[in-house]
Amino acid sequence: MILSLEASSVTVAYPNGHTALRDATFKLGAGTIAALVGINGSGKSTLFKALMGFVKPVKGQIHIAGLSVEQARKQKLVAYVPQSEEVDWTFPVSVWDVVMMGRYGHMNFLRIPSAEDKRVVSESLERVGMKEYQERQIGELSGGQKKRVFLARALAQSGQIILLDEPFTGVDVTTEEAIIALLRTLRDEGRIILVSTHNLGSVPEFCDQVVLVNRTVLASGPLEEVFTEQNLRQAFGGALRQFHFEHSTIQDHDGKTVKLLTDDERPLVFGKDGHLEYKDRSGREDLVNKRKEEVGE
Amino acid sequence: MNLLTPLEYDYMLKAILVSGLIGAVCAFLSCFITLKGWSLMGDALSHAVVPGVSLAWLAGLPFSLGAFIAGVIAAITMGWLKRKSGLREDAVIGIVFTSWFALGLLLLSLFPSHLNLKTIILGNILAISDPDILQVVVIAGISILVLALKWRDLLLYCFDEAHARSLGMNTSFLHFLLLALLSATAVAALQTVGACLVVAMLVTPGATAYLLTDRFGRMLGMATAIGAGCSVLGAYLSYFINGSTGGCIVVLQTLVFLLALVFAPKHGLLASRRIRRLAASNLA
Ligand SMILES: Nc1ncnc2c1ncn2[C@@H]1O[C@H](COP(=O)(O)OP(=O)(O)OP(=O)(O)O)[C@@H](O)[C@H]1O
Numbered sequence: 269m270i271l272s273l274e275a276s277s278v279t280v281a282y283p284n285g286h287t288a289l290r291d292a293t294f295k296l297g298a299g300t301i302a303a304l305v306g307i308n309g310s311g312k313s314t315l316f317k318a319l320m321g322f323v324k325p326v327k328g329q330i331h332i333a334g335l336s337v338e339q340a341r342k343q344k345l346v347a348y349v350p351q352s353e354e355v356d357w358t359f360p361v362s363v364w365d366v367v368m369m370g371r372y373g374h375m376n377f378l379r380i381p382s383a384e385d386k387r388v389v390s391e392s393l394e395r396v397g398m399k400e401y402q403e404r405q406i407g408e409l410s411g412g413q414k415k416r417v418f419l420a421r422a423l424a425q426s427g428q429i430i431l432l433d434e435p436f437t438g439v440d441v442t443t444e445e446a447i448i449a450l451l452r453t454l455r456d457e458g459r460i461i462l463v464s465t466h467n468l469g470s471v472p473e474f475c476d477q478v479v480l481v482n483r484t485v486l487a488s489g490p491l492e493e494v495f496t497e498q499n500l501r502q503a504f505g506g507a508l509r510q511f512h513f514e515h516s517t518i519q520d521h522d523g524k525t526v527k528l529l530t531d532d533e534r535p536l537v538f539g540k541d542g543h544l545e546y547k548d549r550s551g552r553e554d555l556v557n558k559r560k561e562e563v564g565e
Numbered sequence: 566m567n568l569l570t571p572l573e574y575d576y577m578l579k580a581i582l583v584s585g586l587i588g589a590v591c592a593f594l595s596c597f598i599t600l601k602g603w604s605l606m607g608d609a610l611s612h613a614v615v616p617g618v619s620l621a622w623l624a625g626l627p628f629s630l631g632a633f634i635a636g637v638i639a640a641i642t643m644g645w646l647k648r649k650s651g652l653r654e655d656a657v658i659g660i661v662f663t664s665w666f667a668l669g670l671l672l673l674s675l676f677p678s679h680l681n682l683k684t685i686i687l688g689n690i691l692a693i694s695d696p697d698i699l700q701v702v703v704i705a706g707i708s709i710l711v712l713a714l715k716w717r718d719l720l721l722y723c724f725d726e727a728h729a730r731s732l733g734m735n736t737s738f739l740h741f742l743l744l745a746l747l748s749a750t751a752v753a754a755l756q757t758v759g760a761c762l763v764v765a766m767l768v769t770p771g772a773t774a775y776l777l778t779d780r781f782g783r784m785l786g787m788a789t790a791i792g793a794g795c796s797v798l799g800a801y802l803s804y805f806i807n808g809s810t811g812g813c814i815v816v817l818q819t820l821v822f823l824l825a826l827v828f829a830p831k832h833g834l835l836a837s838r839r840i841r842r843l844a845a846s847n848l849a
Pocket residue numbers: 282283284286287288306307308309310311312313314315351
């Protein structure tokens with residue numbers, strides 16, 4: 269089996285007649301973190317629901333590792349963390365119980381956890397840093413902690429494809445970084461991770477593919493090719509704030525240093541000819557060298 | 566007065582054992598009913614089974630079969646009406662349950678069956694016949710078996726339906742299973758406490774256990790113990806006070822609930838006051 273996630277001409281209409289996605293086509297291969305980016309109502313959550321089989325496309329096909337959505341579900345390939353959990357927070361279940369629910373697919377008819385199930389649950393809780401809360405009733409957590417528990421549940425499912433609908437909203441910077449580190453290790457294990465986010469600045473930090481949507485897939489592919497100023501303008505229309513630095517403010521004698529302050533989200537910074545500026549240059553030495561060659565330094 | 570006197574009578578012994586069994590099944594199910602917010606549904610189904618009793622008698626079938634089918638049809642009608650009319654659930658339940666109950670009253674007044682109207686509405690476990698005991702035991706046995714095998718799936722369905730679906734579980738089947746179990750237990754409880762009080766057996770033990778624990782597994786155990794205990798004790802006590810068995814059982818369950826409400830270790834009224842005061846004094 270070769271892991272892949274493929275949508276071709278997927279069109280989704282809701283019962284009220286609204287066509288949320290039209291002819292959406294993209295493909296992701298194994299070992300990738302892909303960002304799903306678009307404005308509110310552009311159809312990101314709808315795309316996730318279609319990938320999960322919660323809404324049936326009126327047209328087009330979805331193939332997961334070459335299988336249909338239904339078959340992929342039977343093979344336990346896909347784990348999904350929705351944008352907001354529609355669960356009853358007063359339910360008498362603990363954090364541990366909730367994460368254990370991710371293992372149901374691996375259990376027998378009676379759903380009695382095996383030693384392996386317990387090990388995976390424990391490990392998943394540790395990976396999201398929620399191990400010490402495992403005895404808490406699920407409603408007795410903060411919003412960000414709840415998000416982490418449901419992320420742990422998705423991990424416990426051991427799915428090869430992980431769909432995360434806005435995992436970073438309402439999550440502090442430390443947690444965001446912890447989740448990003450976690451996603452990187454999952455990618456290195458060869459999984460496919462599709463993350464929707466409004467946090468444009470963090471996309472270049474951890475994603476290697478981008479799917480831009482606005483009621484269809486506008487562009488998809490490697491970050492450097494797709495995540496361009498022009499494509500983003502097209503995806504967001506006038507809905508992006510921007511702040512243009514004039515050349516004069518970036519002087520050679522300042523070491524070309526610019527300081528950018530922002531209250532919550534990481535800013536997305538493009539260089540003059542529209543190339544992405546990375547905050548973290550380690551691991552991107554090739555890019556730095558390429559730039560050097562370009563200017564003949 | 567000899568405390569063992571009730572046990573010397575065959576009919577008392579049967580009443581006590583059957584009540585205990587029904588109390589246990591209803592209590593087990595009550596955990597799901599209270600958490601799913603189906604208390605009103607329980608009340609509705611316990612009334613909606615009544616026309617089935619009469620029709621089964623006319624057709625020469627066991628009363629419980631007719632009652633069960635009537636309950637399931639009523640539940641399906643409610644689901645259908647809710648989808649088609651867009652009315653709120655409580656309005657739909659109100660319409661369907663009263664019309665089914667009215668139909669039952671009408672049928673029973675026109676064609677008297679072996680269970681008279683008073684027994685069906687108020688229950689009379691002391692006069693239960695052996696064939697009826699058999700029916701109740703079979704229903705209770707099947708319900709317990711299904712619940713014991715499937716409670717984890719039902720729990721996930723009640724807690725997070727979307728996740729259950731994403732794991733490939735058949736959620737419409739689980740929904741129907743829960744409704745069917747609710748109808749079946751309502752039928753079983755009919756002769757013990759009567760249609761009017763069935764809902765107490767299907768809600769109170771679960772609500773009591775909910776106050777006592779934060780773990781679903783323990784909640785199931787506690788609710789079942791409370792339900793069975795109160796039913797056995799209630800039936801036994803009714804001999805001495807010479808009162809209605811159903812009334813005795815439900816009053817006992819309510820007393821236990823009130824005790825839990827006040828004294829429960831974490832969610833009780835006293836405990837939450839104490840915990841908050843403690844937290845405040847720690848700050849100071
Ligand atoms: N259940 C529904 N019924 C009808 N229309 C819907 C439904 N859910 C979403 N829509 C519509 O479909 C469109 C896409 O919605 P979707 O939730 O996929 O957006 P999104 O990209 O996830 O937005 P956000 O960034 O706000 O989460 C929107 O115009 C929305 O109004």
